[in-house]
Amino acid sequence: MNKLVAIVTPVLLIAGASTAHAQSISSAWTTYRAQQQGQQVPQAQPVSMVVSDDTSQTVAATAYAPVPAQPVQRQQIERPRGGFFVGAQAGAGWVFEDVDQRVLSLNAGYRxxxxxxxxxxxxxxxxxxxxxAGRDYEIPSLNFASVGANARFNFGHDSAWFGIVRSGYWYAESDDWFGEGGYIDGGYVGAGIGVDINRHFNLQLMYTAYLYSNPYYYYDDGDRVNRADVLTLGGEVRF
Structure with missing residues (x-):
């Protein structure tokens, strides 16, 4: 029996050492892969293996249980929420066809x-x-204000892009070509596209049409509906 123990014991020690070595490599590889994926790696727990025979001789080998792979957690993008917003825009406007006028605008509201x-x-x-100046005459400046509705629609949970629409009432005061003050008013509608840079800031490209009724002094057909076009690029801060 002692001869059998003398033969079996080295074989078991070699097999246990090989198993421990293979499992330690597997554990190291699992740890490396988990660190590459940004996961926390739990510590492996030692497992004892005991082998005995009739002579009460015991051989113990320590191995490490493999660490189960953790599922990759998908990072959730924080979506914008309702709240106050303030925006600033700059671009070009066309009251008269083919005559560009620079436009500056500020807006604020709540969604x-x-x-x-x-x-x-x-x-x-x-x-x-x-x-x-255009068409050989001076085109006066125009100050106007507006109040209305504003809405935005995200293109999915994981998309930073969104569409935006706006509409409402506007009022303007301006000097005419004879230096006399006057006012006009009407409705406006607009649409655009934007992209969220982060939770509190985005960029927007917006087109807005301002509709108004204007008398024609040289014609006896009353007022006509006209349109002024505005194209702006701006930023918006959300709170």
């Missing part, structure tokens, strides 16, 4: 969350069309 992808709210804005 409420309306489902997973939409926010709706109200806004007020103040804008200015700078004076310019």
């Amino acid at each position: 409420w969350q309306a489902g997973d992808f939409a926010q709706v709210g109200i806004e007020v804005a103040a804008s200015r069309l700078e004076d310019t």
Whole structure:
């Protein structure tokens, strides 16, 4: 029996050492892969293996249980929520066809969350069309203000892109070509596209049409509906 023990014992020691070595390599590889994926690696717990025979001789080998792979956690993008917003825009406007006027605008308002992808709210804005020369005459500046609705629609949970629409009432005061003051008013509608840079800031490209009724002094057909076009690029801060 002692001869059998003398033969079996070295074989068991070699097998146990090989197993421990293989499992230690597997554990190291699992740890490396988990660290590459940004996961926390739990410490491996030692497991004791005992082998005995009739002579009460015991051989113990220590191995390490393999660490189960952790599932990769998908990072969730924090979506914008309803709240106050303030924006600034600059671009070009066209009251007269083919005559560009620089436009500057500020707006502010509040939007409420309306489902997973939409926010709706109200806004007020103040804008200015700078004076310019065109068609051999001076085109005066135009200051105008507006109040209306503002809504944005995200293109999915994981998309930073969104669409935006706006509409409402606007009012303007301006000097005419004879230096006399006057005012016009009407409605506006707009649409655009934007991208969220982070939770509190985005960029927007916006087109807005301002509709108004204007008398034609040289014709006896009353007022006509006209349109001024504005194209702006701006930023918005959300709180």
